[in-house]
Amino acid sequence: MTEPKSYKWFLDYLSPFEGHMHGIDTVVFSKQTQFQQVEILDTKSYGRCLVLDGKMQSSEVDEFIYHEALVHPAMFTHPEPKKVFIVGGGEGATLREILRHRSVERVLMVDIDQEVVESCKRHLPQWHQGSFDDPRAEVRYLDARKYLEETTDTYDIIIIDISEPVEEGPAYLLYTKEFYSLVMERLTSGGIISLQAGTTAATSLLNFSAVYQTLRTVFPVVSPYQAPIPSFGLPWGFALASKRFDPRALDEKEIDRRISQRLERELKYYDGETHVGQFFLPKQVRIQMEKQERIIEDNYPLFTYH
Template sequence: MSLLGTVHESDGRTWFTEVELPHGRRGLKINIEVAEVLVDERSEWGLLQVFDTPFFGRLLAIDGIVQVTESDEFIYHELMVTLPGVQHGAPSSVLITGGGDGGALRQALRFGGLASVTQVEIDEAVSRVCRRYLPSVSSGAFEDPRTRLVWQDAYAFVAETDQRFDVIVLDLTDPVEGSPAERLFDADFLKLVAGRLTPDGIVMTQCGSLIFQPDEVRQQVERLSRVFPHVRLHQAVVPSYQLTSFGFVMASAAELDRLDRAEFEARLGGVTGESGYLDYDSYRASMTLPPYLRRQLLGPA
């Protein structure tokens, strides 16, 4: 039996039930049918599970929470990495904290002017498992000569490095109490991150499901707003994350202009390969919330 009984049999089929999310609303759980359990092992830092599923393809869960799936990881990673890179315009150096599956790394390497990307991941087992069972997510990014892999706690790395980055991506697991990711969401860490950006640098972080985790979304927007003068909430539907709109927060010391179509498409044109989700229309839509969610998450206009 796996963590908290997340894998179980019902009606002759196998199901994975996602655990309740940190800072999440109660009363609903997500069940995903499992065709095969490929990995069910505990690393030093958490329980790693990989399932082959009819709906999402292969899926990685850590401590009972879905992290990445083959079918829609491109949506998440294009919002997390491609979007802030296009907003910046010409990132030369990128830092990724977390992101052991390699999807964020793959997106960063699409920028033609990129000189180097540093990925800091505390759990080498995540990358080992994903390279073997979800190789399409990284697609060789770990072997790219521009990639620097650091197996270390991100808090310590950011506190100690003197390097500056054009884009910093906080590709973190949920802030489960007692987990290594928990303190990477707090204001002290965000202040350290701010000190590692170039003057027009941008930080991007995920902030949870807008529907399931509104408290986490509000909390993260507020924390970033105490550190950065310019903060903007983006959203996209990532089906594997509770089938609802998922939040991404962009922050910078520099003004975050809303790019017009010509400027956006010119900048996106400098990104190699074809984007599956991000274009000008989805960029504009990602900044739009219906009134009830805007009031709930961001307060009165």
């Protein structure tokens, strides 16, 4: 057998009966904020990690997969994204990926938890890479839903980069039909959103498939996709939803062409081949998604692990 060499472990429970174990070197930061337990850990396999309420959010070693997968399919599907809104996005890496696009003129990031953002600014420099100082970027510490309800601004792209909907956490009202309808209203005419949508593991497809069906009640184009993020311990799903543009209409060459036109540098995870491949889901996932009838609503929210 493989013999464990660590005696300090972070146990990331994926459900009450399953978890992923990370040997840890040290606890860089730990604090209970008004909204959640935030921790920054140095792990042996994945380097520095952000953990919220005991769940891995992103790791030094593979955050590039998560953030590139979250941001670029939407950005490159849009012909010329100028105004971008981020719901959540604490680490600043979603901001970083958006700002790579030359077309972007303004990014507004609204995260409810200032303490999380500030601890990320300080302890996760490899994530934000100075993005918070970009003159195109602005950060506000508010309830993103309330902000979107009150503003009349519209955006070309809205990226929803939040943790999973747990009962006591700040995120569950950002996964409902009502919220997606609001987001739709704040999009410009060719607007696109993307979001992480939970695991695509066969054992727990409820969240992913219900988010998919809920988005379909609001958006004409909904494209679920997945990316392998090893530190998450399970295969992971995302969804792109759009008023008009369909990401599956773009082939490898077109994506590669757009990358070379719009960015200064190549990416690490995302290119034309990755773009096209990510929309292929295993047959049983497709079937379960189509069969799903659960619609998530404010009065009927969905909590993971319940």
